[in-house]
Every structure is written in C-alpha cells, then in structure tokens.
Amino acid sequence: MPDGPWIADVSRAFPDAGFRVLTAVPDESAGFALLRLTARDADAVLAAMRDHEALSKVSVMARGDGVATVRIETNAPLLLVAAKRSGLPIEMPLDIENGVAEVDVTGEHERVAALGKRFDELGLEYEVERVRQRVDPVRLLTDRQQELLLTAVELGYYDVPRRSTLTEVADHLGIAKSTCSETLQRVERTVVREFVDDLPNRPLEDDADAAGADTGADGGADLDAESDAEPATSPQTYHS
Structure with missing residues (x-):
C-alpha cells in the first residue's frame, strides 16, 4: 500500500506487528473496522495509531498480553473504497503486515478485473497470486x-x-x-x-x-x- 493510509504507515513502522481486520464497513467519506492487533509492544502500536492523522477514532475493546481488539474510524479506507467501486466485497478476515495486505475475493471475472483497475487508480500495487x-x-x-x-x-x-x-x-x-x-x-x-x-x-x-x-x-x-x-x-x- 502507498504511504499515507494509517495501516500502511503504522504497519511499516512496526513490521513485527500483525493486523487482522475482522469486519469493515465503508461509508461515503470514512471507513469503520474492527481489527485484532498482535505485537510485542502493543501499547507503542496503539499510540502510533492514535497519533496518525488518518484515524479519527481508536477504541480498544479488549486487551491481552501482546494482543488488542480495536475499533477504528478512518478517513482513508483505500481497500474498502476499491472494493465498493468495483462492486466486489473483500473477504474477511484481512491480514496486513509491513504495509502489505493479503486480499481474497470471489466473483465474476469482470468484477475481479475491475477491482484491479480500482487498485491502480488508488495507487495500490498488487500481485495476483492465484486465480481459479x-x-x-x-x-x-x-x-x-x-x-x-x-x-x-x-x-x-x-x-x-x-x-x-x-x-x-x-x-x-x-x-x-x-x-x-x-x-x-x-x-x-x-x-x-x-x-x-x-x-x-x-x-x-x-x-x-x-x-x-x-x-x-x-x-x-x-x-x-x-x-x-x-x-x-x-x-x-x-x-x-
């Protein structure tokens, strides 16, 4: 993902951290998501998330040793925007590490191709691992x-x-x-x-x-x- 979105910046700043998006919903100008954060220093990652300008709200719903369940609101949900524009929902959970997201989608060939075009428009670089x-x-x-x-x-x-x-x-x-x-x-x-x-x-x-x-x-x-x-x-x- 390009620099700018919070998930790209924070995950690159903490390459050992894992972000699993459990649910996500796009709005007209924002995105809402529930995610599970796994990191050696979860407090530092949460602090970086709260400081990022693209996140308008960070609420910790549950905490454990090196694990946190977090609800977020963001004004730059690139993946959700791409999915919405192509009419092809991204399957959850969605795993992101070090600025790279592993995305699974199921749909007609034309919509899968349209999702790739939306990625290009939003500056998201991608590689197709498998099509079947x-x-x-x-x-x-x-x-x-x-x-x-x-x-x-x-x-x-x-x-x-x-x-x-x-x-x-x-x-x-x-x-x-x-x-x-x-x-x-x-x-x-x-x-x-x-x-x-x-x-x-x-x-x-x-x-x-x-x-x-x-x-x-x-x-x-x-x-x-x-x-x-x-x-x-x-x-x-x-x-x-």
Missing part, C-alpha cells in the same frame, strides 16, 4: 458418479473398519468390480482435489505444478482449471 474457477460442488460429479459414491458411503465402504468390500458395492449396483473401482478412483480424485484447492494455506507451487506454468515476477497468474470433462459446470466465479 470455483465449481459448484453439486456439479463436480456426474449423476452416475454421485449414485456410486452415495451407495459406497451407505454400504459402509468408507467406514473404518470397512463394513463392505468393493465387490459388494459393485454387486449392489449391478456393475463390474473393475468399473466400480475405476469410477470410485475418479470420484475420489475429483473430491480430494477440490477439497485441497479450498485449503487457505495451500502452497502456490502446487498450483503452478498443476497448471504446468510458471508465475512471473510481474504478477501474472496461473489458472488451475483442471476438472473432469464429464460433468457440466455452473456459471463461473473466480477466486483471486
């Missing part, structure tokens, strides 16, 4: 795959210990054991990959390997759009 399509879980599997998975679960195939064998699941559905095994492997691969993609701390290198492409230093993004060709997909939304 978020698929409706209901449409991850074909109807046949869903039927097989639900049957396997109902018969206890995934219980520990198992209450049924692969042969029993296949016989119940009247299909060959080899067909049952191959279909379940496809189902498991699809479900597990979707679960892993939603993990918040998934290493970016995993996405680059999956997409077979590199992310350049200029902030380009990889699109991990691998999915089974069989099921239809729902209208696209993007997560960056």
